[in-house]
Amino acid sequence: MPLPFFSSTVPSIKDRCRDDSATKLRLRYAPYYHAIEGQVGTAIRLQGRDMVMLASNDYLGLSFHPKVIEASRAAISKWGTSPTGARVSNGSRSYHLDLEEKLAAFLGKEACHIHAAGYLSCLSSVSAFAQKGDTVLVDKNVHSCLWEGIRLSSANIERFAHNDPADLRAVAASLPEASPKLLVVEGVYSMEGHIAPLSGLLEATSEFECFTVLDDAHGFGVLGRQGRGTADHFGLTGRVDIICGSLSKSLASTGGFVSGSRASIEFMRTHGKQTLFSAALSPGQTGAAAAALEVMQTEPEHHARLWENTRTYKAMLNGLGFDTWGSDTPAIPIVIGDKQRAYAFWQALLEKGVFTVLSIAPAVPPGKDLIRTAISAGHTDSQLDQIASALAYAKKKAL
């Protein structure tokens, strides 16, 4: 029996799960974990009603492309449903190597490695390279997967202000010269839709050797020639050491990639725990991504339509006077600035058949509570009209 002064008031893990206030709040308002009941492209069925999806990351609208679906089916027929093992042991297949070669060539890098999730790829892009004693210079707004990679690496962390080369320069100037350094940024920030000022950021670190990691989950397929991404957009592919990203956005699949020099990819395959000890990407997902990559290069109309839709949507939002946080890309937030009104706005859009994602603090900075929206090449003119009237309605009702 525990002595009284050792008996703890710390709740058990079971109590912690049952009594967690954040979970209770989430379940009460229920704006998350919606199970969509049916889908064809940007048309979805939710709660028994037909709606427009305005928050997917299927930027090029390829997830229902016949060639992508057929390639995924064919890969499963040929290879079964799963490689059931890690790449290092029993899980490597020739279809992995095919996609890796094609992605590396498309991105302008020597080599590439694909993982079963974008989260794993981006986390590994930091954790496999940074070590204790190194310093990671990181934009304070990067995605959770990069933060987790940084924490796992045990390197020192130096944050700089979002997209601010001058602050990066100031932070970098205060560091001891000897310690190896990594710069960690995103190409396009998913919540804000901002493009990283890559030239300025690389310039700010040009006085010392700095290993640069660029998470281009939201730039790939969107920026650059044929959608090669942010580094290509700026003509700086050769100056970025690692370009990582996701297959779950423009490539209409799931999984992720890490590309770089042959030496860096082989180093990650030797030292990256997530690369070594996690099962390989499944045949169906690899087949879909490979076909989508092919479509990106042979059917430029999807990229063109994405930007045409983005311009139309941006003009619509500007016309209604919304704050879009200066987004330059198809990922466009509508900043409401207050949790309750953001929730009411999100609900009013849902009432009018438009599905978006509510993002509130602490997921966004205080006062930036917002509705995350993302446009797709798949949105039709009539869906854009429906979105316009839903936005006008939500503005009237909730703001």
Ligand SMILES: Cc1ncc(COP(=O)(O)O)c(C=O)c1O
């Ligand atoms: C910037 C960024 N990096 C990485 C990821 C992880 O990709 P995935 O969802 O495919 O695992 C995401 C996902 O949203 C992301 O936004």
